[in-house]
């Protein structure tokens with residue numbers, strides 16, 4: 302584990318808390334994210350809401366907050382009519398807003414007599430190529446025959462460079478749905494010699510494979526070989542699968558494991574809405590978070606359709622255990 306993460310996990314008593322659904326909470330605050338840029342549209346239209354969401358997750362007890370750049374891509378911003386410098390500026394803004402929220406929150410916490418929080422880390426989010434396509438392929442892993450690892454590296458390269466130099470503590474590659482993209486990211490981290498420690502989290506729809514149907518074990522072998530990857534895990538995956546996934550990861554890797562599942566609802570990529578298939582709320586997350594820690598996760602949080610109240614419950618469950 303990278304030093305900075307190791308220190309945080311230790312301070313958090315063995316399991317650090319990641320924030321919850323970022324886009325979900327932006328919507329709850331009134332943002333319209335029905336947009337090809339999804340939550341990243343708010344970098345243009347409503348940056349104050351982005352900071353507000355970060356503040357709410359910090360207040361809820363998050364030890365790690367994830368920036369608003371999941372679907373912020375240079376081609377996406379160019380298609381919106383922005384200039385290259387503007388697009389790169391918005392990527393930097395996404396990290397800046399999270400850093401500002403972290404620093405302001407930490408300053409206000411230090412003024413309180415009994416600190417119950419840790420100084421949070423900021424992870425710069427990088428969503429998959431499928432997230433950019435906005436066609437549901439981040440949950441199928443099917444990018445078509447013309448997409449190669451080289452093409453994926455070229456897609457990710459400049460955004461990674463810009464975000465890595467914007468001052469985050471971590472880079473968070475989120476909801477990676479297939480092996481080719483995992484391989485491309487590991488190669489890119491080496492080629493660009495990125496010094497900021499990374500996590501790479503996969504998405505899964507069946508709890509046994511990546512969304513593409515490929516094996517976790519094969520992908521973990523690729524990640525295990527890279528010193529640039531500090532943490533591996535799953536996100537935006539139904540929570541009922543997470544305990545089994547942690548147990549499988551434990552057999553396949555020595556790296557720290559992060560899990561931050563969604564609520565169990567399923568994204569309909571065509572209709573662009575969540576289907577309430579089986580929805581787990583904060584009460585279930587409270588119980589499950591303890592089991593995930595016992596199974597070996599070092600970082601636990603929530604993804605889409607989880608909220609600050611979910612994260613408050615997770616934080617309470619994990620931190621109260623440490624006080625015993």
Ligand SMILES: C[S+](C)CC[C@H](N)C(=O)O
Pocket residue numbers: 336337338339372431432433434435436437439537568570573605
């Ligand atoms: C994590 S999914 C719900 C993100 C949204 C998707 N990439 C889209 O733009 O439709």
Ligand SMILES: N[C@@H](CCS)C(=O)O
Pocket residue numbers: 321322323324325340367371426475476537604605
């Ligand atoms: N960090 C992103 C991940 C979406 S899958 C969010 O929470 O909106």
Ligand SMILES: [Zn+2]
Pocket residue numbers: 536537563604605
């Ligand atoms: Zn998600």
